[in-house]
Amino acid sequence: MKKQNPIYVKTEIETTMDELWKYTQDPKIHTEWDARFTEISYLEKNEGEPQHFLYKTKIGFGLEIAGEGESIGELQKEGGERISSLKFWTDSKLSLISVGRGYWKYKPNENKVRFKTQYDYETRFGGIGRFIDSYIFRPLLGWATAWSFDALKLWLEKGFHPRLLLKRAITYYLICFLLSFVWIYQGLIPKILYTHPEEVQMLSKLIGSENYAAAMIKMVGFLEIVFGVIWLLPFQKQKLFFLHTFIILILTAAAGFxxxxxxxxxxxxITLNIILIGLSIIGYMNSNNLPQAKNCKRSRKE
Structure with missing residues (x-):
């Protein structure tokens, strides 16, 4: 198996160097925006020694991974650029990571700061661990890092706390999933697999003929499934919520006619479509200013 590339994330935040340094170096503030950690605490530091810290990450079902780390160097260059290097490790058998190293770099750019990280680590569990890391864990960890960087950006630039952003994101994606389920189910069950007589009757009245109504119902069902799949695609859906409300209103009028x-x-x-319109309104209200990993650069080539 080929060697994996280090995780690399870069963004640009409209803030001051001192403010960004505080939000990333203060352990209490750090855990507010970084989805990778639940708790970070500094240990007592002796003069001349690196700063040691402990970290915890909850993984669900009452389980957590605890580890240690140390800041192995901080450097401030001419022009105001800063670099913070660290090493981290854990003895937890629940952790795929055994030991890792990385850095954070801060580079001023007029009224913004270019903030980037790169880190890599060694894995446990031999070939199985490397396989899981390559195809599941490392992509998820890279995504979580980029998502967290964008959440930090929104916090510093627009004042949206990451916990609020997380709730909005969960609400938004849950509504997209529910609307996807409704449209796929409505297209597959009562139209394609089990063509409901009432569906055929309603379409026959709408087009003024019973000829080919059953076949057309199946075509409509296929289009509904496609529309359901669209809700799962990774793009900004603010305009789609508007379109969905309009479609539901048209379908409600057609049902009444x-x-x-x-x-x-x-x-x-009436009752079901009002619920769908309500979900569209809630989805629209939560669709703006959401952290997205794609807003960050994930490769040095970008």
Whole structure:
């Protein structure tokens, strides 16, 4: 298996050097924005010795990984550039990482600071560990680092606390998943797999003919599945929430035109579609200023 490239993330933040240094070097503030750590605490430092620290990361189900680290050097260059190097390790058998090294670099650029990190580590569990690291763990860790950098950027530039951003992001992605499920289910079950007679009747009234109505229902079902998949794609969906609200309003009007009696049934188009519109509004309200890993550079070639 080929050697893995180090994890590299770079962003540019509109802030001062001192402010960014405080937000990244103060352990209490650091854990507020960095998704990789739950707790960081400095140990007592003796003169002439590197700064040692402890860190913890909760991984769920009451389990956590605890490790140690040390700042092995800090350098301030001419022009205001700063570099902070560190080494970290853990004896926890739950951790894929055994020992690693990395650095943070801060370079002033007019009223902004170019902030980047690069780090690499050795893994446990032999070939299995290297396989998991290559295809699962390292990509996720790189994504979490970039996401955290963008959350820090939004915090310093716009005042949005990372905990608020995390809640908004969870709400946003959950709504996208729910809308995706609704559209895929509606296209697959009552249209393609089990063509519902009421669906055929409503479409026949809408187009004024019963010919090919069943075949057209299946085509509509396929389009609904495609629309459901679109909700899972990684792009900014603010305009899509507008479009979705408009589509639901049109479908509600069409349902009333073709079968007004359906509005009297349990779980009828009025109640269900209002819920879908409500989800669209909530999704739209949470779709702006979300941290995204893609906003950061992930390669030196970028």
């Amino acid at each position: 073709t079968n007004i009696a359906s509005f009297m049934q349990l779980f009828n188009p």
